[in-house]
Every structure is written in structure tokens, then in C-alpha cells.
Amino acid sequence: MSSRVGPHGGPTLAFVESPVQLLNVLEWAHTVVPSTLDDRPRPATPPAGVAGPDGSPAGNPPVTPPYEDFTVVVLSPLDPMTRGQLRRMAELASSEGCTVRWEEARGGASAPFQTIGGLTPLLRQAERIVIGDPFSRYVQLLLTLTKVRDIVVVDDGTATMEFITQLAEGQRLVRWHRRGGRPSPRDLAFGPVSRAARRRLTPGEGRRVEVFSSMPIDSAPEGVHLSANDFGWTRSRFGPPRLTQGADLVGTSLVETGVVDLDRYLVAVAELSAAHRATRYFAHRRESTEKLHRLSAETGLEIVRPDLPLELIARRGPIGRTILSFPSTVVHTLPLALAGTEVRVAVCDIDPAWLTAHASPRAQGFLSGVTGSARDVQRLGPAPASPGTAAG
Incomplete structure (x- = not known):
């Protein structure tokens, strides 16, 4: 099993904005991290978030973090339901040994500036970035602030298939249900940032792009590495x-x-x-x-x-x-x-x-x-x- 997360692969920074994205970041990490946690007994249900004496969630054995230099940044949305699910997923990620950083990225007019300013040092140090939504303007902006040469895109649902198609055809990145309409003034103003982000997401000399997906993607643009998400982490932790x-x-x-x-x-x-x-x-x-x-x-x-x-x-x-x-x-x-x-x-x-x-x-x-x-x-x-x- 390769180790692209941790001390041998350099700092990894993941950006998520939805519960599914965070789930798929954990699935990706499960496939690339030689985890000492894999053989630990697991509860049948997710942790309730109540800390035990050692700071770990109640009902779990003490955590031995395998994810060194791996930070998950939650760019929190405003929707209450999404925030609630993200909080629960953040608890799971923490119980796995991940460092989770919660950012109130949309909490007022000054929030984006504070978030970006606080993340800039991490962006400069990162050797690898994992993202859950290449269509996100927030993520696209963050991509323009780093020179990282190793980017992983994990599933954000069926939108991943559309991302692969648009990347292959050199199209602007836009969600499928918005295609066919005229770009708004906001779209036009953001155009230079979106184009710069698309270049970051295009493989090139010294630049590696991986798509980790459970979607039926038969082919990818030249240079894009496809890896399969079979939900091994989910199956190993819960059920049947x-x-x-x-x-x-x-x-x-x-x-x-x-x-x-x-x-x-x-x-x-x-x-x-x-x-x-x-x-x-x-x-x-x-x-x-x-x-x-x-x-x-x-x-x-x-x-x-x-x-x-x-x-x-x-x-x-x-x-x-x-x-x-x-x-x-x-x-x-x-x-x-x-x-x-x-x-x-x-x-x-x-x-x-x-x-x-x-x-x-x-x-x-x-x-x-x-x-x-x-x-x-x-x-x-x-x-x-x-x-x-x-x-x-």
C-alpha cells in the first residue's frame, strides 16, 4: 500500500464543503495510509461526540493518529442541515486521527478574507491538496494561491462525471444543471480565477492530478490518474x-x-x-x-x-x-x-x-x-x- 499521506509524502491539505465530500476524503485516505487503526474494534454506530478521559470519542479506544501532516479543512456552508451532517462527519474524521480545522468561511462579509488569510501558510506548506468540489468558487480561489503539484479530486457525487468531461474538452467548469444558460455578471467577473483553477486541475509537466471516484468513469483526460472508491472504509467501520x-x-x-x-x-x-x-x-x-x-x-x-x-x-x-x-x-x-x-x-x-x-x-x-x-x-x-x- 502506497503512502502518499503522512511523513513520507509531505503535508496534505483537504478542503471539503459537504458531508459526502468529507466521507470520500476518508475513503481516499483509507486506501493510501498504512493505518494502525484498521484492526481496532469499532462501535456499530458513529461516535456521539462525547469525549472520553483521553479526549477521544466515548466508546472508542484511544486514537493513534496515522494521518500525520494530514489536515482536513471544513469550509462550512450556511445551510443548517449540511452543517449538522458536517459536524458529525468531522467527529468521525477526528476519531480516525485526522486533524480537522473548521472554518466559518461564509460567516459574514469579512469571513472569506479571514479564512483565506488563515489558510495561506498551510497552502504554502502543502505538498498535496485534496478537494471535494472542483466547481466551488471558494476552492477554485484557494487553488490559485498554491503552487502545489499534486492534486486529488474526490467524489462530490455525479458532478464528478461532468468535471471529467469538461476538463477533457477544455470547457469552463460549471455545474451540469446550470449549463446552457448565459454566464451571469458574477460568472464573468470570476472568469480569470476559474480559468486559473482549471489550469491547476489540468495535468502537466511536474503536475499530478488524481480523481478518486465511485462513479462509472471509463476514460479520463490524458495524464489524469483514476483510482476507484469501493467504500472500503465504510464497510470496515459499520454494519452489516x-x-x-x-x-x-x-x-x-x-x-x-x-x-x-x-x-x-x-x-x-x-x-x-x-x-x-x-x-x-x-x-x-x-x-x-x-x-x-x-x-x-x-x-x-x-x-x-x-x-x-x-x-x-x-x-x-x-x-x-x-x-x-x-x-x-x-x-x-x-x-x-x-x-x-x-x-x-x-x-x-x-x-x-x-x-x-x-x-x-x-x-x-x-x-x-x-x-x-x-x-x-x-x-x-x-x-x-x-x-x-x-x-x-
């Missing part, structure tokens, strides 16, 4: 889960991003849950409270707000024997995290009629690609979604 007889449904933020019409989505959820006897709905962290209240009232589903990424929630259980999802990252990650269990993952296509008038012209093709490239899942046709037919 206790299975329930019913089905669980995974929510999506496609309504919140303006891709799918709210009424059609609610009807589709009602039809899908009725057909498969689903009882619980695991909400995406970005789903609005108003939407979830309406969904609960119209479908009778129990709404669950997970405090950790769904891969960890499912792995520790209890979880349904069938997990239903619309096209999203979890149709790729859950089969890996739940390998060796009897859980079946089924994905329901998005009918083109569900899309809003404001959806990107690429939306349907991208979502179909997410479904079509998923491995070890059952594919379902689109659920009926004619407004007015929802089950009450």
Missing part, C-alpha cells in the same frame, strides 16, 4: 445492517435546483412508494421543509432527516431490503457500501414531462446517463406523474 421487510425511498434535491416540477415530483413519489410499499423517505439535506411537510401529508411517508451521509446510515441500519431512488449519486454508491448484504437498490427514471421550463437543455441526457451507467441496480420506468393523482 439489520434489514427491515419494507422499502425505503431516497429523496432528491432536483426540485430545489429547478430541474423537476414540484407537483409532478410529489405525485411520482406517491405512486412509487405505493407500488413498492415504501414507509420511509430519507430526505436530501437540501430539500426544503415546506416540500417535505407537503410530501408527508400527501403520501403518508415517514420523513427521515439523516444526520450522516446515506451510505453510512444504510450501512449501520436498520434499512429496508429495497431502497428506491431517482437518478442521483446514491444509485452508484449504495451498491458499493452495501456489498455483501441482501439490500436491493432500484432506480426510477425521470420522465421528460417532469422537467421545468427552466431546466438545462442537458438535464434529461445527464439524468438518463446517471441511471444508464449505474451498476448492480434494478431499473424502473418513470412513475406516473400527472398532477392530481397523488394518493392521500
Whole structure:
């Protein structure tokens, strides 16, 4: 096992802005660090964050940090649900021996300047940078402040596939659901920084770029090294889960991003849950409270707000024997995290009629690609979604 983190590889600095990004940083570190923690007994559930006598989370043996010179920087968002999940993931990272630095990166007008100023010494010392979101303006700005020649991009969901395509074609870095529209004045003003960051993310002489992914990426731009995320850390730390007889449904933020019409989505959820006897709905962290209240009232589903990424929630259980999802990252990650269990993952296509008038012209093709490239899942046709037919 190679050691690219720690004293032999020089200081490593990771930047994350979401719980899934932090999970995938831990998965990456698990594959490259000769960890003395791997054989330790582990609790069946994540630590509660209560410190033991030695400062380690209660219920865990004392930590012997294997991640020397490895610092995870959390660029905290404002969304309360995301912040809560990030806090829990930060506890897990700390229990693994990582140094976690929490930055209130968006806590007021002066916060970005304070954050960047405080991180500048670390950026200058780092020999390797790990990032979870190459589309993030914050991350792009930080990349322009370092001359590091070893960059690792870990999954930020299905956006990783789009990043690979845009990098290969020399396009500007923009999220898939925003493509097709005209750049805003803010986009234009930030253009020079974005272009500089893209150059940093392009392999060149003396510059190494790795993409660590669980997504179905068949090819990459010349010089980009692909490595597979099989969720080995998750499987080694949690589970196997206790299975329930019913089905669980995974929510999506496609309504919140303006891709799918709210009424059609609610009807589709009602039809899908009725057909498969689903009882619980695991909400995406970005789903609005108003939407979830309406969904609960119209479908009778129990709404669950997970405090950790769904891969960890499912792995520790209890979880349904069938997990239903619309096209999203979890149709790729859950089969890996739940390998060796009897859980079946089924994905329901998005009918083109569900899309809003404001959806990107690429939306349907991208979502179909997410479904079509998923491995070890059952594919379902689109659920009926004619407004007015929802089950009450």
C-alpha cells in the first residue's frame, strides 16, 4: 500500500464543503495510509461526540493518529442541515486521527478574507491538496494561491462525471444543471480565477492530478490518474445492517435546483412508494421543509432527516431490503457500501414531462446517463406523474 499521506509524502491539505465530500476524503485516505487503526474494534454506530478521559470519542479506544501532516479543512456552508451532517462527519474524521480545522468561511462579509488569510501558510506548506468540489468558487480561489503539484479530486457525487468531461474538452467548469444558460455578471467577473483553477486541475509537466471516484468513469483526460472508491472504509467501520421487510425511498434535491416540477415530483413519489410499499423517505439535506411537510401529508411517508451521509446510515441500519431512488449519486454508491448484504437498490427514471421550463437543455441526457451507467441496480420506468393523482 502506497503512502502518499503522512511523513513520507509531505503535508496534505483537504478542503471539503459537504458531508459526502468529507466521507470520500476518508475513503481516499483509507486506501493510501498504512493505518494502525484498521484492526481496532469499532462501535456499530458513529461516535456521539462525547469525549472520553483521553479526549477521544466515548466508546472508542484511544486514537493513534496515522494521518500525520494530514489536515482536513471544513469550509462550512450556511445551510443548517449540511452543517449538522458536517459536524458529525468531522467527529468521525477526528476519531480516525485526522486533524480537522473548521472554518466559518461564509460567516459574514469579512469571513472569506479571514479564512483565506488563515489558510495561506498551510497552502504554502502543502505538498498535496485534496478537494471535494472542483466547481466551488471558494476552492477554485484557494487553488490559485498554491503552487502545489499534486492534486486529488474526490467524489462530490455525479458532478464528478461532468468535471471529467469538461476538463477533457477544455470547457469552463460549471455545474451540469446550470449549463446552457448565459454566464451571469458574477460568472464573468470570476472568469480569470476559474480559468486559473482549471489550469491547476489540468495535468502537466511536474503536475499530478488524481480523481478518486465511485462513479462509472471509463476514460479520463490524458495524464489524469483514476483510482476507484469501493467504500472500503465504510464497510470496515459499520454494519452489516439489520434489514427491515419494507422499502425505503431516497429523496432528491432536483426540485430545489429547478430541474423537476414540484407537483409532478410529489405525485411520482406517491405512486412509487405505493407500488413498492415504501414507509420511509430519507430526505436530501437540501430539500426544503415546506416540500417535505407537503410530501408527508400527501403520501403518508415517514420523513427521515439523516444526520450522516446515506451510505453510512444504510450501512449501520436498520434499512429496508429495497431502497428506491431517482437518478442521483446514491444509485452508484449504495451498491458499493452495501456489498455483501441482501439490500436491493432500484432506480426510477425521470420522465421528460417532469422537467421545468427552466431546466438545462442537458438535464434529461445527464439524468438518463446517471441511471444508464449505474451498476448492480434494478431499473424502473418513470412513475406516473400527472398532477392530481397523488394518493392521500
